[in-house]
Amino acid sequence: MSSALAIGAVSAVLRNLLDNGMVDVGPAVGTVKVTAVAPDTIKLDDPDFGPSLNLFLHRVTPNPGLRNAALPEFDPGGARRSNPPLALDLHYLLTAYGSADFQAEILLGYAMSLLHGRPVLDRAAIRTALEPSPLGAGILPPAYQALAASDLADQVEAVTVTLEPIDSEEMSRLWSAIQAHYRPSVGYVITVVLIEAAKPVRSALPVLSRGAPDEDTGDEPGVFVHPDLLPPVPTAFRVAPPEHQPAVRLGETVRIEGAHLDGSAVAVRFAHPLLEDPIVVDVGVNEEPSVVEVDLPSDAAAQAAWPAGVWTARVTLAPPGDPVVRETNPAAFVLAPEPVLAPAPVIVRDAGTGAVTVTLQSRPQVRPTQRAVLALDGDAAIAEPRTAATDPLVFAFGPVPDGERRVRLTVDGAESLLVDRSTSPPGFDPTQVVEVPA
Known part of the structure; x- marks a missing residue:
């Protein structure tokens, strides 16, 4: 399989193929420059700008035939059991630029003819395009040097080049998104690029028998059949x-x-x-x-x-x-949590504001990172910050009415059991109440 460098390697191989093929077009338009950059970065107003071809990767899509071909990546226990390949199709835009009459058309014709004659990027061509320069790898850009480790030539599936029709509406949207002036262009789809991770996996041993063999005959029991709709395993x-x-x-x-x-x-x-x-x-x-x-x-x-x-x-x-x-x-x-109501919690009312503060314990203990909310009938308050699970819960309410109030304690979404559902119809637990002072 290929590595994560495979997408860049495909662009490099295509550019190398076009660069070598443009030698034949020399007498017609002169020296041709082949690039693989975004069209909006090409400086058309440069006085030295000459005829050129540009290959632009504008879209990447999952390959429909191989996207689900491998086993799931993880087993139910969370252990990695495979490295399923990432199967991709690469969509390119090939654009011809010319500074004189008919140059762009001639370049586009030669380029399309060249790619039509190479519908498959064979392994030898890929290795030749990505191998280091005979003058030394140091003269190449760092990004190009790294592509030699893409392993694109060693992947199982062949890399094919197919003409991809693009209608005028899609072409218009594409060039509007690029924010560049339109030039004669044609689309190609490259399929398939298989990118696989190189992470260690767990692989099960072969099955020797379906169940423990019989001690006398040596026969395996085979597959057990359950005559019901229940799962066959616990x-x-x-x-x-x-x-x-x-x-x-x-x-x-x-x-x-x-x-x-x-x-x-x-x-x-x-x-x-x-x-x-x-x-x-x-x-x-x-x-x-x-x-x-x-x-x-x-x-x-x-x-x-x-x-x-x-x-x-x-x-x-x-x-x-x-x-x-x-x-x-x-x-x-x-x-569910349980508010400790015996002994009774400490309930204090501020004489000036009428605000009520409730201090109580909970079973089980509420950890400092948990969110606790106490409700007295319809009035609710959030517990103040604490440093230890053994610290009591302190809730600051507003001016809650005095008298008997039903208590509900909620911790991380789990609410105490105020309603007793063991009876029909259900009723409130009479022990889950506190007395709020006047």
């Missing part, structure tokens, strides 16, 4: 909080529902964006294929280690008859 569908609640609290039991969750060495890996490593809870042996139940801890260590917010849970297990440990997909759930 899969987590969702995490179900208890009592039909939308979130889980520390100390409660969560149900991870899925398929093929029975086995040995069962463990659940809980991950949170604020944690570098997941928290692993060992379950042991699970005999239920459709659910795994996990008791969340609620001790002092858990209050510091389990921040409120959005979590994901993965189940790892060894399925029955399979010694290989499998891991399910992640299933998301919300760990």
Whole structure:
């Protein structure tokens, strides 16, 4: 495959091809200069400006035939398993410039005839165009010297040159974007350029047998057939909080529902964006294929280690008859915070302004980088900045009305469970209230 220098290498090869072919047109128009720059940089008012050809790369598009030909770049675990090539088509604008009658037309005719006769840039021509000068690589510009390492001649697919018709409307838009005076031009598309990264990858070993061979016969068990629509591998569908609640609290039991969750060495890996490593809870042996139940801890260590917010849970297990440990997909759930209302939080009203300040603790602890919002009925306030997770949360409200107010604490989008959904119809939790002084 080619390297990232391949696009520049194609321009260099085309310019070299045109430069060598313009020797034959010499008697008709004189010395011809071939460039590969933007048309607006060409100085037409230069008194020494003579007949010339310019090759301008104005557009790059993905090749439709090879853009999805390779395997995905990463596996579900995030490890790089391939370097899929970047397949590109290069669109060029070939423009002829002349200072006398018919010069531009003659140049364009010779150039088009030359490219028509070379529909494929063969490997020998590419190597010849990009090899260092026999007088020494030091006489070439640094950019041209670097193109020798493009590996364009070694890519699998051939590089072809095809005339690309451009109608008058598109040509007008193109030259208007370039902001240069129009000159006789023709479009060409170069396909295909394959750019591949040179990064290390992980490649799986060949499969020796489909399952563990039988000890007596040596036959492999083959492919297992499941007569249902369930996934064939351990899969987590969702995490179900208890009592039909939308979130889980520390100390409660969560149900991870899925398929093929029975086995040995069962463990659940809980991950949170604020944690570098997941928290692993060992379950042991699970005999239920459709659910795994996990008791969340609620001790002092858990209050510091389990921040409120959005979590994901993965189940790892060894399925029955399979010694290989499998891991399910992640299933998301919300760990809700709990405002500590016993003992009662400190609520103070300013005698002059009537503003109310509430100071309370939360279970689990709220980390300084987390955003905490406290609502007293319909009035809400954001927690003031803190330096440690053990510091209390301080909320500065406006003149909140006095009396009994329902409390809602929200941490990183996870809201405390004010509504009790275990009853029908649901109702407010009577314990989630505070008394605001007059």
